Amino acid sequence: MEKKEVLVLKDILGTNKKIAAEIREILQTKGILAINLMSSPGSGKTTLLESLAERFQGRFRMAVIEGDIETERDAERIRAKGIPAWQITTGGACHLEAKMVGKILAEVPADLDFLFIENVGNLVCPASYDLGESLRFVLLSSPEGDDKPKKYPAAFLSSQVLVLTKSDLIPHLPFDIGRARKEALEINPHFEIFEISALTGQGMDALEAFLVFALERLRSGYA
């Protein structure tokens, strides 16, 4: 990058970091667990949220901030499950920034348990932007291939949880789940890893239990 580009980027990231820290403070004080979901387009972020909406019904309160380049589609899918959802359309920008989340914060109900922030479908840019989340999830779907962690290291390095999605497709694919796990753990040895199929429900019990545990941990002050 040119020197001018680097300076502007530093500026943006510095400001973003400050806003993100404020958001995190506000949400954690309210006992809301905020989760930033990152992945390539079509890895199953919205489908995972639809599945969680059904599972949490009557037990936990969730809301979703949807980030997309264009369209209100993902927010509509979430609202169809009876879940509050706000759509941010970036109009071209390849990631969400903390200030976009900050603008919505006043509308977020104070008695929420989980606030999911679905980032723009992109395995590169979102990794550089803290949104004030307490946890960052990266999703990798089996059709994308087992070689992706080392090709897109920042997304895997900056997340605490790896969700391997679309496990139902593995029998039809040249996908070695052992290799995907191994590469991910080489980048990030502390990864919590889940293998799921939101369509068949496989692995969803474990992921749900982890979310409930993470919420309890936040509320007991050990986040």
Place this chain on the structure above:
Amino acid sequence: MEKKEVLVLKDILGTNKKIAAEIREILQTKGILAINLMSSPGSGKTTLLESLAERFQGRFRMAVIEGDIETERDAERIRAKGIPAWQITTGGACHLEAKMVGKILAEVPADLDFLFIENVGNLVCPASYDLGESLRFVLLSSPEGDDKPKKYPAAFLSSQVLVLTKSDLIPHLPFDIGRARKEALEINPHFEIFEISALTGQGMDALEAFLVFALERLRSGYA
């Protein structure tokens, strides 16, 4: 975006456009058809190139410039097919730029037929950067979902060819190929659309014939 960001971006894009125009002029004068391949991570760009390498063997000369955030893996896969390949690792940047391609140009054999430029796996950023190609392909794999064209319109608007990949997986997916085609054509009515599976070979004859036609068209001066 902030005003400062917009100004820097305009600057970069202006410079990029000039370099791209020079690259295009040089390659077209030599009768080399340059194709910029864009898609999400894991949509099948490298697998498509491996398949073309096998098909073109002994008939057409191709070379590949590989763009990735990290690793030399894709270039190694291409070289294993006996095809010259140069790896550009952007070290974090989410797209290739014309100047990166320009640096390699002197090494590209003059008697080439096809020069493929495989962009960084990203359905957003690469759309803004002309690399001096004669044709731009966007790939969309069936597992990514039929709703992607309108969610990532720039990639579809700026390409001339849409390759729907991994058609062999469609029976296992909630993927409506009619919807994917319809959305893509609403954004870009002039799309050439191909449905392929590089693994089974389905649809590859038509795509290969189109590439040969496009090469002939370039050399006859009607590009």
